[in-house]
Structures are given as structure tokens and as C-alpha cells.
Amino acid sequence: TALRIGMIPADGIGREVLPAAQMAIEALGSAIPKPTFIPLLAGWEEFQKRGKALPDETVQILKNECDGAMFGAVSSPSHKVEGYSSPIVALRKHLDLYANVRPVSSVPGQKVDKIVDMVIVRENTECLYVKREKISDLPNGGKIAIAERQITSTASERIGKMAFEIALRRGQERSESTWEGWAHAQPKVTIIHKSNVLSVTDGLFRESVRKVGEADPRYKGIKIEEQIVDSMVYRLFREPEYFDVCVAPNLYGDIISDGAAALVGSLGLVPSVNAGDDFVMGEPVHGSAPDIEGKNIANPIASIRSAALLLSSLGYYGPAARITSAVDRVLLEGKHMTPDLGGRSTTTDVTEAVLKLI
Amino acid sequence: TALRIGMIPADGIGREVLPAAQMAIEALGSAIPKPTFIPLLAGWEEFQKRGKALPDETVQILKNECDGAMFGAVSSPSHKVEGYSSPIVALRKHLDLYANVRPVSSVPGQKVDKIVDMVIVRENTECLYVKREKISDLPNGGKIAIAERQITSTASERIGKMAFEIALRRGQERSESTWEGWAHAQPKVTIIHKSNVLSVTDGLFRESVRKVGEADPRYKGIKIEEQIVDSMVYRLFREPEYFDVCVAPNLYGDIISDGAAALVGSLGLVPSVNAGDDFVMGEPVHGSAPDIEGKNIANPIASIRSAALLLSSLGYYGPAARITSAVDRVLLEGKHMTPDLGGRSTTTDVTEAVLKLI
Numbered sequence: 215t216a217l218r219i220g221m222i223p224a225d226g227i228g229r230e231v232l233p234a235a236q237m238a239i240e241a242l243g244s245a246i247p248k249p250t251f252i253p254l255l256a257g258w259e260e261f262q263k264r265g266k267a268l269p270d271e272t273v274q275i276l277k278n279e280c281d282g283a284m285f286g287a288v289s290s291p292s293h294k295v296e297g298y299s300s301p302i303v304a305l306r307k308h309l310d311l312y313a314n315v316r317p318v319s320s321v322p323g324q325k326v327d328k329i330v331d332m333v334i335v336r337e338n339t340e341c342l343y344v345k346r347e348k349i350s351d352l353p354n355g356g357k358i359a360i361a362e363r364q365i366t367s368t369a370s371e372r373i374g375k376m377a378f379e380i381a382l383r384r385g386q387e388r389s390e391s392t393w394e395g396w397a398h399a400q401p402k403v404t405i406i407h408k409s410n411v412l413s414v415t416d417g418l419f420r421e422s423v424r425k426v427g428e429a430d431p432r433y434k435g436i437k438i439e440e441q442i443v444d445s446m447v448y449r450l451f452r453e454p455e456y457f458d459v460c461v462a463p464n465l466y467g468d469i470i471s472d473g474a475a476a477l478v479g480s481l482g483l484v485p486s487v488n489a490g491d492d493f494v495m496g497e498p499v500h501g502s503a504p505d506i507e508g509k510n511i512a513n514p515i516a517s518i519r520s521a522a523l524l525l526s527s528l529g530y531y532g533p534a535a536r537i538t539s540a541v542d543r544v545l546l547e548g549k550h551m552t553p554d555l556g557g558r559s560t561t562t563d564v565t566e567a568v569l570k571l572i
Numbered sequence: 573t574a575l576r577i578g579m580i581p582a583d584g585i586g587r588e589v590l591p592a593a594q595m596a597i598e599a600l601g602s603a604i605p606k607p608t609f610i611p612l613l614a615g616w617e618e619f620q621k622r623g624k625a626l627p628d629e630t631v632q633i634l635k636n637e638c639d640g641a642m643f644g645a646v647s648s649p650s651h652k653v654e655g656y657s658s659p660i661v662a663l664r665k666h667l668d669l670y671a672n673v674r675p676v677s678s679v680p681g682q683k684v685d686k687i688v689d690m691v692i693v694r695e696n697t698e699c700l701y702v703k704r705e706k707i708s709d710l711p712n713g714g715k716i717a718i719a720e721r722q723i724t725s726t727a728s729e730r731i732g733k734m735a736f737e738i739a740l741r742r743g744q745e746r747s748e749s750t751w752e753g754w755a756h757a758q759p760k761v762t763i764i765h766k767s768n769v770l771s772v773t774d775g776l777f778r779e780s781v782r783k784v785g786e787a788d789p790r791y792k793g794i795k796i797e798e799q800i801v802d803s804m805v806y807r808l809f810r811e812p813e814y815f816d817v818c819v820a821p822n823l824y825g826d827i828i829s830d831g832a833a834a835l836v837g838s839l840g841l842v843p844s845v846n847a848g849d850d851f852v853m854g855e856p857v858h859g860s861a862p863d864i865e866g867k868n869i870a871n872p873i874a875s876i877r878s879a880a881l882l883l884s885s886l887g888y889y890g891p892a893a894r895i896t897s898a899v900d901r902v903l904l905e906g907k908h909m910t911p912d913l914g915g916r917s918t919t920t921d922v923t924e925a926v927l928k929l930i
């Protein structure tokens with residue numbers, strides 16, 4: 215059998231870092247089924263060329279011919295453009311990739327601002343991302359715009375389940391670890407919300423997630439906590455080591471994961487998978503970074519790590535771990551670092567350094 | 573003439589820090605008209621006692637008898653409670669306090685993580701805070717909740733104007749400063765939004781604010797920039813020194829200001845004023861902190877600084893500056909610090925140290 219992976223570089227540095235993910239997967243050789251990579255179109259540039267940010271063909275091929283996918287990054291127009299809509303948001307919806315799982319951790323031993331070892335589990339299909347917006351005229355000559363924020367118990371429960379499963383697995387991994395500090399750390403799920411203002415929508419999110427955690431006896435060992443989104447950002451910076459798994463509605467998850475990325479040294483390090491029950495798509499958390507585009511200095515690590523997340527989501531745990539530990543060793547060594555980490559290496563250098571260790 | 577100030581301690585440490593604000597104002601003696609302080613009720617505890625989080629009487633007295641007010645902090649119920657609604661959100665609405673101005677800066681010379689000197693100008697009346705939420709049943713037995721997020725050009729323009737005025741004033745202050753590094757720093761307004769997803773609502777916010785900045789020739793010297801809210805949180809942590817005035821819709825402003833507070837050492841340091849065209853209310857940015865309530869260790873500085881902001885909003889610049897510099901000196905000296913700043917002083921100690929220097 216073969217492994218068919220759709221590759222959607224999209225815009226900007228997405229195109230420079232996605233090849234690194236591909237090479238990392240290829241470097242695994244016979245450890246995984248022979249991979250085929252299917253290049254697919256999407257993005258702001260694609261919109262400018264042919265009028266569609268997400269061609270139907272891309273979605274069809276992903277659905278019918280691919281086992282998984284990798285997404286690069288998208289640029290956004292600097293003003294409202296008729297007919298343009300973010301292709302990554304649309305892809306998540308079309309493929310029902312309801313969870314965006316973003317592990318953020320500092321490499322043990324690496325010099326970083328703070329020790330972080332957390333996973334942000336972001337709901338990926340609703341909240342303000344349903345994009346139901348309208349605008350109309352006010353009697354005073356001004357305008358009024360309304361957006362709907364949707365939270366359902368169904369979506370909140372399934373993202374809750376994902377969070378508790380991840381916490382369970384992390385708890386097991388830690389208890390099997392030989393490192394003393396870890397062996398006793400109780401797994402923890404922190405529910406992020408703003409129910410002191412949004413008592414109905416965020417109230418529903420918080421209660422749905424909590425119910426999942428309390429109902430299933432398998433989750434009994436997991437501590438359930440809550441944190442209001444504003445104080446979450448505060449606490450994330452003051453004591454990030456406190457957090458284990460955090461589960462959040464779409465927008466809060468988006469914001470929190472960028473915050474967490476700042477703590478581990480660079481957005482260029484943080485991977486994610488967009489996961490549904492039938493499909494998985496790896497995606498670095500960083501954007502298309504037009505300011506450094508074309509310079510071969512984008513950090514390929516977020517993309518390479520996203521490939522590892524993709525593989526482990528597909529069940530190839532061992533091969534995924536080979537990629538991950540190669541990345542960790544390169545970071546620990548500190549010789550091959552792109553400018554975002556204070557180094558002078560190129561995208562190519564860092565990629566090669568990782569490939570050598572896979 | 574007298575100065576009548578409504579005092580609304582509300583819940584938790586709000587009650588412990590508000591007296592410090594009062595004493596700081598009293599310590600100014602004849603530098604200001606004789607102040608009268610009118611104690612007013614509101615809060616979660618008040619709701620539990622008498623069924624109203626914000627008694628009508630409180631609003632009436634503020635409107636009819638007060639020149640300004642100070643608010644402490646509110647607790648929130650840990651689950652949805654019928655009829656309860658946040659009194660601070662309601663107060664901002666009733667008094668049309670459309671701007672929440674939150675200056676966050678490190679004291680020159682003080683040991684902090686990063687140098688910060690910014691003002692967050694948060695829109696205070698709309699966004700998801702309009703609290704139009706509903707919930708209904710889904711065919712699958714689940715529930716669907718919808719919240720409306722409102723952005724109007726009118727509210728966005730007036731908060732934009734506030735931001736540009738503040739930037740202008742800061743620019744002037746800096747150009748009059750004798751410190752070389754400051755003399756040439758161009759004032760800057762950063763518009764925070766998420767228009768790559770919310771192209772209609774955040775599109776309207778961004779364009780309305782920008783228009784205000786571009787239309788008035790007085791603002792010609794102010795640089796206008798934009799930052800998507802997630803990358804704003806990232807950048808805030810990486811290079812906070814970059815930012816001057818940031819203007820944001822309600823929720824983003826709420827989140828960003830907690831993030832900025834983390835950078836200056838403690839939420840216990842960050843003041844705010846809720847400002848409208850006719851009324852001003854000082855309010856520390858921190859919450860009611862039930863975990864440290866009643867221990868006399870809450871940091872009174874955010875509250876004292878909020879009193880100074882209130883006074884300068886009422887036109888008493890000189891007296892306000894006396895309070896502010898007394899606080900700065902106490903912080904610089906570093907002898908009287910509450911536990912949030914790593915010290916062992918009590919609320920009373922710190923308050924007394926400040927009072928002595930006013």
C-alpha cells in the first residue's frame with residue numbers, strides 16, 4: 215500500500231517550509247508505506263490568479279484520493295475583497311476537521327524564556343468562525359455590522375472528548391517516563407471561556423466539556439479546571455509550566471496558541487494538526503510571513519513537526535517519533551538555527567540538519 | 573466646590589484596594605477641591621443578598637450626584653445563575669463609558685521582564701459585550717447557542733478618535749521630554765482586529781478607525797499600523813517595546829491588556845479608566861481574586877493609579893502626577909512590595925508608603 219498525502223503550500227513561506235515536511239517524511243524510507251505527494255492549490259495568490267481561494271478540485275482530491283494532508287500558510291488581503299474567504303477556515307469546515315491540536319513545548323535543556331509543555335485543543339468549526347456576518351445602514355448615516363458566534367453542545371462535547379483523550383495519553387506517557395518530576399504529575403484539562411460575560415454561549419461550552427470529563431470513569435484521574443480567557447493569557451505568561459491540556463472555543467484557542475508560541479522562542483517552532491474523525495491535516499501555526507518570503511530563512515521546524523503530528527495521527531507513532539527527536543536534537547545542539555531563533559542558518563540548512571538525524 | 577466621587581468596591585479584593593485609592597486622593601489635601609466619597613453597592617455578593625448585581629440606586633446616584641467614580645472588582649458565579657449579569661459591563665453601558673483606557677508601562681529602572689510603555693484603548697460598549705445571546709434545542713437532543721457581536725462605525729470612530737488623541741498627547745509629552753531616546757519617537761496607533769476571518773465586523777472596525785486617523789490633519793504625524801489579534805499577542809510578548817497606543821474592539825482589548833499586564837510584573841499594577849463624554853470611572857484591571865481575599869496582601873497600586881487616572885481625566889493633572897510619581901518611587905525603591913511582586917508587604921504597608929510620598 216501507499217500513503218497519499220495532499221500538499222497545499224498556499225502562500226508566502228508556506229511554499230518554502232512545506233517541502234521540508236515532505237523531505238522529512240521521505241527520509242523515513244521503508245519505515246512507512248511509500249508516500250506519494252499530491253500538490254494542490256489554494257490561497258490568496260491562487261484567488262488573485264483564478265478567482266477562487268479554495269478550488270473545488272482541491273477539496274475533491276483531498277476527500278477522494280488522500281490519506282492525509284499538509285497545509286502551508288495563507289496570506290490575507292489588506293482590505294475587504296469581494297468573494298475572498300480564508301481557504302484554511304473553509305478546508306477545516308469542508309473536511310470536518312473539528313479539532314486543531316497544538317502542542318507547545320520547550321525542548322528540555324534548550325534556552326527558552328519559560329518551561330512549557332502543553333497542548334492547546336482548539337475547537338475548529340464554530341465560534342465566530344462560522345462567518346455569518348451582515349452589515350446594514352444606521353439612521354445616522356453610519357453602519358452596523360453583526361457577526362454570529364455559534365456554540366453547540368455537540369461540537370463542544372466532541373472537542374472535550376478529544377481534550378480528555380489527549381490528557382489521558384499524556385498522563386500515561388508521563389507515568390511511564392523515567393523522569394521523577396513527571397511520574398506523579400496528574401493530567402489536567404483547563405477549560406478556557408469567558409462565561410462571566412457570555413454566560414449562554416461560553417456557558418454551554420464550559421458545561422458541555424465538563425460533562426464529558428465527569429461522565430466517563432476513564433477520565434476520573436484527570437483534574438478539570440477553568441480559566442477565563444483574559445486571565446488565561448495573563449497566567450500563561452506568568453506560569454506556563456502550570457498548564458497541561460487546554461481546551462478552548464475557536465477564537466480563544468487561536469489567540470492562546472500564538473501566546474504560547476511566544477514562550478517557546480518562536481512561532482516557527484509550533485506545529486498543529488487539524489483533525490476530524492476521517493481526515494487529518496498538518497499545519498504549522500505560523501502565518502505566511504510576507505516580510506521574509508523568498509529569502510530562504512523561514513524556520514522549517516513547525517512544518518516538519520506538523521508532518522510528525524500527521525504521521526502519528528495516522529498511526530505511525532514510531533516514525534513520527536524519529537522525526538520529532540531529530541528536531542529536538544537539532545534544537546538542543548543549537549548550531550542550525552534560523553534568524554527567528556537568533557541564528558543565521560537558512561531554511562535549507564536547518565532542513566538538512568534534521569534530515570541527517572532522521 | 574467639592575469633588576463628589578462614587579465608590580463601588582463590589583467584591584473580593586475590590587473592597588481592600590478601593591480604600592487605598594480614597595486615601596491617595598485625600599492625601600492631596602488642598603491641591604484639589606475637597607473630596608466627598610459616596611459608598612455605592614454592586615457585585616456578585618450584593619446579588620446574592622438582595623437579588624440585584626447593580627441596584628438602580630447606584631446608577632442614579634452616579635448619574636445625578638457624582639463627578640466621577642471608582643470601581644473595585646467583581647466576582648462571577650462559577651455556573652450560570654438566572655438573572656445575574658456582570659455589573660461592571662452594565663455600568664459601562666448605563667453611563668456610556670465607551671472607552672476603557674489602560675496604560676501599561678514599566679517603571680524606568682525597575683526590574684521587569686520587558687520594557688513596556690503602551691496604552692490600550694479598548695472599545696467598551698459593543699462587540700460580544702452587547703450580550704445578545706440565545707439558546708435553543710437541536711434535533712439531535714443537543715443545544716445550540718448564538719451570541720451576537722456588534723460593531724458600529726459610530727462606536728469605532730469615537731474610540732478611534734480617543735486613541736488618536738491619546739497618541740497625539742503622548743507624542744507631545746515625549747517631544748518635550750529631555751530624554752534623548754524619546755524625543756524622536758513618532759507616535760503610533762496600532763489597530764487590532766481579526767479581519768482575515770471577520771471581514772465584515774472587524775473590517776468595519778479597522779476602516780472606521782483608520783478613516784478617523786487619516787481624515788484629521790492634526791493626526792498627520794501619527795503612524796497607523798494594524799495587527800491581527802493572535803499575532804498581536806505573540807508580538808506583545810516578543811517585542812512589547814514596539815507598541816505605543818493600541819486600539820481594539822472590546823474583547824480583544826480585554827485579552828490584550830491582561831497580556832500586557834503580565835509583562836510589567838503583575839496585574840496588581842495596571843490601572844484603567846472607563847471614560848465617556850460625560851463621566852469617568854477609575855477601575856483597576858485586576859479581578860476580585862477570591863484566593864487572596866481578606867488577607868490584606870492585595871496590591872493597592874492598580875487602584876491608586878486608577879485614582880490618578882480619574883483625577884487627570886477630570887482635569888487635575890498636577891495632583892494626579894503627584895500620586896503617580898509617589899507610586900513610581902515606591903516601586904523603584906522596591907522595599908514595599910506585595911507578594912504578587914515577590915515581596916512580603918501588606919496592602920496597608922504599600923498604601924502607607926505611597927501616602928507618605930504624595
Ligand SMILES: CC(C)[C@H](C(=O)O)[C@@H](O)C(=O)O
Nearest residue numbers: 288300302303468768769802
Ligand atoms: C489565517 C487565519 C484564518 C487562521 C485562523 O485564525 O485560524 C490562523 O490564524 C491560524 O491560527 O491557523
Ligand SMILES: CC(C)[C@H](C(=O)O)[C@@H](O)C(=O)O
Nearest residue numbers: 410411444646658660661826
Ligand atoms: C469582569 C469582566 C466582565 C471584565 C471584562 O471582561 O470587561 C474584566 O475582565 C475587565 O477587564 O474589566
